[in-house]
Amino acid sequence: MTEIYRVEGLHLSLADMTRKPLLGAAPRIEILKGLDFTIPRGAVLGIVGGSGSGKSTLGRALVRLLEPSSGSIRFEGTDITHLGEAALRPLRRRFQMIFQDPMSSLNPRHRVGGIIAAPLRLHGFDDVAARVGRALDHVGLPRGFAARYPHELSGGQRQRVGIARAIALEPEFILADEIVSGLDVSSQAQVLNLLGGLVRDLGLTLAFISHDLSVIRRLCSRVIVLYQGRIVEDRETAALFADPQAAYTRELLDAIPLPDPDQPWT
Amino acid sequence: MSYLSIRDLELRLKGGGRLLRRVSLEVARGEVHGLVGESGAGKSMIGKAVLGTLPRSVEIVSGQILLDGTDVLAMHPAARRRLIGATCALIPQDPLTALNPAHRVGPQITDRLVDILRWPRAKAEARARELLAEVQIAEPERVMRSYPHELSGGMRQRILIASAFAAEPKLIVADEPTTALDVTVQKQILKLIKAMQERHGTALLFVTHDLGVVSKICQRLSVLYAGMVVEDTDVRTFFRAPRHPYSRALLAATPKYTDPTHSLTPVPEAVIATVRAEVAEADRRAGA
Numbered sequence: 001m002t003e004i005y006r007v008e009g010l011h012l013s014l015a016d017m018t019r020k021p022l023l024g025a026a027p028r029i030e031i032l033k034g035l036d037f038t039i040p041r042g043a044v045l046g047i048v049g050g051s052g053s054g055k056s057t058l059g060r061a062l063v064r065l066l067e068p069s070s071g072s073i074r075f076e077g078t079d080i081t082h083l084g085e086a087a088l089r090p091l092r093r094r095f096q097m098i099f100q101d102p103m104s105s106l107n108p109r110h111r112v113g114g115i116i117a118a119p120l121r122l123h124g125f126d127d128v129a130a131r132v133g134r135a136l137d138h139v140g141l142p143r144g145f146a147a148r149y150p151h152e153l154s155g156g157q158r159q160r161v162g163i164a165r166a167i168a169l170e171p172e173f174i175l176a177d178e179i180v181s182g183l184d185v186s187s188q189a190q191v192l193n194l195l196g197g198l199v200r201d202l203g204l205t206l207a208f209i210s211h212d213l214s215v216i217r218r219l220c221s222r223v224i225v226l227y228q229g230r231i232v233e234d235r236e237t238a239a240l241f242a243d244p245q246a247a248y249t250r251e252l253l254d255a256i257p258l259p260d261p262d263q264p265w266t
Numbered sequence: 267m268s269y270l271s272i273r274d275l276e277l278r279l280k281g282g283g284r285l286l287r288r289v290s291l292e293v294a295r296g297e298v299h300g301l302v303g304e305s306g307a308g309k310s311m312i313g314k315a316v317l318g319t320l321p322r323s324v325e326i327v328s329g330q331i332l333l334d335g336t337d338v339l340a341m342h343p344a345a346r347r348r349l350i351g352a353t354c355a356l357i358p359q360d361p362l363t364a365l366n367p368a369h370r371v372g373p374q375i376t377d378r379l380v381d382i383l384r385w386p387r388a389k390a391e392a393r394a395r396e397l398l399a400e401v402q403i404a405e406p407e408r409v410m411r412s413y414p415h416e417l418s419g420g421m422r423q424r425i426l427i428a429s430a431f432a433a434e435p436k437l438i439v440a441d442e443p444t445t446a447l448d449v450t451v452q453k454q455i456l457k458l459i460k461a462m463q464e465r466h467g468t469a470l471l472f473v474t475h476d477l478g479v480v481s482k483i484c485q486r487l488s489v490l491y492a493g494m495v496v497e498d499t500d501v502r503t504f505f506r507a508p509r510h511p512y513s514r515a516l517l518a519a520t521p522k523y524t525d526p527t528h529s530l531t532p533v534p535e536a537v538i539a540t541v542r543a544e545v546a547e548a549d550r551r552a553g554a
Binding site: 050051155184185186187188189190192193211212213214215216217218241251252253254255256257258259260261263265 | 304305419448449450451452453456475476477478479480481482501502505515516517519520521522523524526529530531532533
């Protein structure tokens with residue numbers, strides 16, 4: 001089997017709390033409107049779109065933090081669309097997530113070592129300390145950082161802790177949701193280069209959600225463009241950038257301000 | 267002559283380290299001057315110092331901020347506030363926190379004109395309608411009666427732009443005004459700011475971390491590192507032949523989809539060492 005994920009006819013709707021009446025259920029709002037795609041093993045899949053396009057919702061459905069309304073998601077051949085929490089637990093080790101804001105996804109009262117060790121203990125790993133050390137090595141942080149608290153770290157270092165926590169479990173798939181959008185360009189470059197290297201070295205499959213096509217261009221082998229809950233383009237990165245097919249992809253590309261005063265930007 | 271001149275501005279955290287290290291820059295009338303650098307470099311602090319909105323924990327150690335030749339730091343605080351209120355404005359980063367969620371949009375534009383600049387209410391309301399139309403808001407009347415949460419992010423940013431231009435300021439500080447927006451909306455908003463600034467002949471101090479944005483709307487820029495200006499030049503020179511190694515490194519770190527192999531290089535350790543040495547040298551001279 002060459003694909004790690006197979007998604008068919010994926011629909012997902014959520015309660016629209018802004019329109020909830022005082023009594024009774026909130027109306028449902030459809031976020032994902034029938035998505036079909038696969039993620040090949042070893043791919044780095046870029047998921048791009050504007051705010052409200054459904055890219056984060058799609059990510060959360062892939063790692064089953066959200067349950068789809070209909071359609072199916074198969075992970076390594078297993079249908080995980082409606083699996084209950086108990087059945088999901090053993091699978092969760094295998095698909096991990098790195099969050100956008102490391103300040104809110106790392107517990108400020110725990111040390112880095114404890115943060116990375118927690119999911120290892122939860123999944124019943126032995127020699128936890130050694131695994132924490134190796135994870136820190138992988139992300140290029142000194143092992144001594146295990147004793148530090150998140151607030152003692154820079155933004156780029158915190159994001160490395162998020163990566164270390166995900167890879168410590170030796171997952172097959174990692175979802176990274178806008179993980180560099182809060183970082184300075186230099187830290188952004190470091191984190192992206194690190195992630196690219198880890199994908200190669202550890203044989204990971206990665207889905208990388210971003211609004212920044214320049215970042216996607218550098219990192220991803222394949223790109224899905226989402227617009228209002230639908231896939232408008234799903235192609236190899238080089239082909240997409242050479243000759244964007246969908247009007248929305250073209251619009252996204254044209255809107256990027258390149259660091260060049262002579263680029264026409266009309 | 268420059269409209270805004272900052273000369274040797276020195277800011278310090280009260281009882282702590284230096285935030286700005288003898289920053290000097292000039293912004294001519296109608297010119298757009300970019301302030302770029304990584305987070306913590308002090309770019310927002312310059313804008314806050316100009317507008318007199320520095321946090322209480324920050325003190326001005328020395329230097330001058332001249333608006334049209336008048337040193338505002340030498341003025342009596344009340345007179346300074348009046349002058350800045352009448353001649354300067356801010357376009358903030360986050361349109362959701364900058365607008366009061368409990369109030370309708372209209373009064374949030376007009377109150378400043380009425381309360382601070384003593385305009386008659388009818389004149390202020392007419393001006394607000396006129397400006398909302400100028401920022402391409404289709405139904406100014408309806409929008410003025412709306413609450414902020416009823417409007418999209420792009421609409422809210424348009425309202426803040428209208429509000430900033432309302433009293434015909436000579437200088438606007440824009441602090442990362444499009445960072446929270448989608449790239450397609452960002453483009454519309456930047457084009458709008460640029461068009462308004464040109465039409466009104468307003469000088470603009472534009473704080474951003476995005477060199478792509480700088481290349482589209484600024485004429486000049488200052489690159490900051492640790493509160494020190496490492497390069498101050500015109501935009502074309504900066505992008506064609508940046509002089510300082512830190513400027514070159516920032517450009518190399520910026521992602522560029524047209525040239526994926528020559529982007530996303532982290533700022534090299536050697537460059538950081540160089541610029542840190544310059545900072546230390548500046549501190550040593552300041553101490554001597």
